[in-house]
Amino acid sequence: MIFVKDLCKTFRVARRDGGMKNTLKSFFHRTYTEIPALDHLNFSIEDGEMVGYIGPNGAGKSSTVKVLSGILVPDSGTCTIDGRIPWKERTAHVKEIGVVFGQRSQLWWDVPVIDTFLLLKDIFSIPDDVYKHNVDELTDMLDLSQLLRTPTRQLSLGQRMRCEIAASLLHDPKILFLDEPTIGLDAVSKIAVRDFIKRRNRERGTTVILTTHDMQDIEALTERILLIGHGKILKDGSLSSLKEEFVTERHMTVLSSNFKADSLSLPQGITLMEAHSDRAVFSLDTTVLSVSDAISAISSQTEIRDLSVDTPSLDTLISKLYCRYEVL
Amino acid sequence: MKTYHVSAFRMYRSFFSMHLRTAMEYKSSFLMTIFGMTLTSFASFLAIWILFDRFHTVDGYTLSEVLLCHSTIMIGFSISEILLRGFDVFSSQVQSGSFDRLLLRPRTLFLSVLVSRMEFARVGRLVQSIVILIYAVWKTNLTFTAAHTAAFVLMILGSAVFFSALMILGAGVCFFTIEGIEVMNIFTHGGKELGSYPLDIYNSRALILFFTFFVPLSCAQYYPFLYLTGRESSFFYALTPCYTIVFFLFSLIFFYFGVRHYQSTGS
Structure with a gap:
């Protein structure tokens, strides 16, 4: 159960005009602009839900995911996930979540994928039997048998994303955050990734929060949509009701x-x-x-x-x- | 419930071997870097050598004594450069956003950053410094009583702790500036050059005081050096490297203070 109430986060950004003169000026006197990334954000997500978190660039999607995963500390407001405050009980919290950043790999570039997995086993203190079971299962479901012994640098983007998703699920997280998981993938890989996420949600009851710009992802995966803009939730509803209302x-x-x-x-x-x-x-x-x-x-x-x-x-x-x- | 826990030490060991394997992946590049790094640090050794070839002593210090100073500082510096690389290049980790990934691990931040990078290509500098140290010890005719051995070991450890603390301090500063600031290099690389000679040759009391209390370079190396070479007889001089622990803890606290100001980068 994810519960977010009145969450606020403001970034202070240094602003200056271009050109040498202004660069020098800003060296001595800097003007800051306050940019509200999250502005009294409210929502709650039940266990086992699949939620599409959408909004244009800069709307506050990433900031929300970062607060929920314990990376960012908000300025005010509350957020509890399974009764825990992510940034206060970071180490206990991150054991329960898996995070996939579509554009930020956690696989080691030069060594076979399985080596990264073994390292994650130690990082997350995954017991041998659980680790073996999960690797076997994920290998089977994501068709990784040919990939695990290949160095990451030799994988295609789609193959890498499949390994990336497997890596973030090795420790049996209850909640999975997916930040643009299908960005740049070909049709076959996209479908493979979507099918897997759906299956994981259905079979394990994993809560999935998906941020994406790919509307096919939303259509294929999520029943509920959260629309964020200017740091606020603007619309919270099922995909079909939104369609009825707007289309x-x-x-x-x-x-x-x-x-x-x-x-x-x-x-x-x-x-x-x-x-x-x-x-x-x-x-x-x-x-x-x-x-x-x-x-x-x-x-x-x-x-x-x-x-x-x-x-x-x-x-x-x-x-x-x-x-x-x-x-x- | 699962009570299985992989100790920090075991995790460190796994990362250590992983970094080693990754470094070996590009053998020629690895060897070239080692060779290059050895060459650059050889230059500063050569500078000392040439100086003494001309003047024989500087402020009453012989070549082997200065080399003793030089090599301990270099050993301390290379150890922290190899093992604390994660803190040394921390600004790039913050900028690229890979620090976000580290925050997603159920481990203390110190450990996560510590294992994030290791730079084995710097090992050439370490080996070279050890060779110089052995030569310096042999030429200086040190008497090794138990107390002297303690001073000797503490001096090397203190130097390593000192530079490690500087790197952690520099990493903490990144949270406020996002870019690493050059001021820190004055202390790390400046400290390395400064510490290559016994500090009193610079003839500045303010300098020694500054490098005793604020940035305890003298505690790490200069004072135990005085004890080791028989210039000071109080055993207290041999124990001063312990003060670097205070500096280390201060840096660590500052680093954690910085984490609370962390803003993360876009998307």
């Missing part, structure tokens, strides 16, 4: 043999976007007109040969969310 537009592609799309009389809520000789694309506002009404309105005037209704992508949803809350 009211449908694209209807209609195929017909003899089309005079421009001459159709269209009811309120439906507009013509593209017209070709054999097909037309309509935009439909579902708050005004239901999909079935729209189809019957068109079919009464022309013979429909084929029809498809598409929901705009999740990226569109997210950019709408960002615009709505003016976080960009």
Whole structure:
């Protein structure tokens, strides 16, 4: 159980204009700007949940993860994870969490991956039998058997990420923080990583907190979304309810043999976007007109040969969310 | 519940062998660096040699006595440079964000930073200094009573503790500046050069006092050196290296104080 209340963190950043003169000036007199990274942040996450933590760059995602994992000390507010305050009981806390930074490796570059694992065994005091069991299981699930004896520098990005995830799970953490785990991965690796995370959550009940810009990650993994902007939680809800609320537009592609799309009389809520000789694309506002009404309105005037209704992508949803809350 | 615990010592040993293996991974680069480092420190040895070739004594100190000073300082410096590399290059660890990773380990921060880097390529300097020390001891005709042996051992340990403390202090400063500050190099590398000679040849009482109480270089090496060469007879002089422990603890406290100001870097 993760519980966050009124969490605040402000960074002091030295500001100066470019150029030699200003550099010299700032050497003697520096002006600081206070940047609130977290501004009275509130949320709670139950055990075994999978949460997508989204927001534009600089919204406070990383700062939140750092506070939750005990790296950063907040200025005010409370945060307890399984009854512990992360930055006060750091060593006890980090035994229970696994953290994967997509852009910051913890594998040793020049030695086989298994050597890093052995070192982690000592760092986290993992008993022999637990270690053996976990390595076997992770090797099996993430298909690592060919990789463990290879030096990290010779692995592809996707292979490395799989090893990276395994490394952060060796000590059986209850909570897994994933910071952009699929960044730069090819399609096959992305799917392998997503499937594994899902399975881990389902089989072990591991709580997963995922920060990402990849909307397919969100779609594939998380049911709940936390949207952060300007250091505050702006929206907390399930993916489907967000879709219902924000994605009211449908694209209807209609195929017909003899089309005079421009001459159709269209009811309120439906507009013509593209017209070709054999097909037309309509935009439909579902708050005004239901999909079935729209189809019957068109079919009464022309013979429909084929029809498809598409929901705009999740990226569109997210950019709408960002615009709505003016976080960009 | 699981009570299995890997001791700090065992973890240190694992890291030690890991760093050693990584260093060996690039054999030629490793050997070249050792050779290069040996060459640069050989230069400062040569400078002393040439000076004495001309003047024979400096302020009543013979070549072998000065070499005794020089080699103990160098041994202390190389030991801390090899083993405390994590603190020595701490500013880069803070800047790159790899310090974040260290905070995610269920270990004390001192241990985590300590094992994060080890620089075995500096071992050339250590070996060279040991050779010079052996030569200096042989030429100086030291009488080794139990008390003298204690002074000798304490002098080497004190030098290592002194430089280690400086590196930890420098690491602590990084929390406030993010970039390492050059002021620290005045003490580390400056201390190394300064300590290559008995401190009184500089003829400055203020200097000796400063390097006794604030930055206890003299305690580490100068005072036990006076005892060892028979210039001072009070055994108290042999015990002064113990004061470096105080300096070490102060540095450590300052480092932990700095951690509380840690801001981490972006994403």
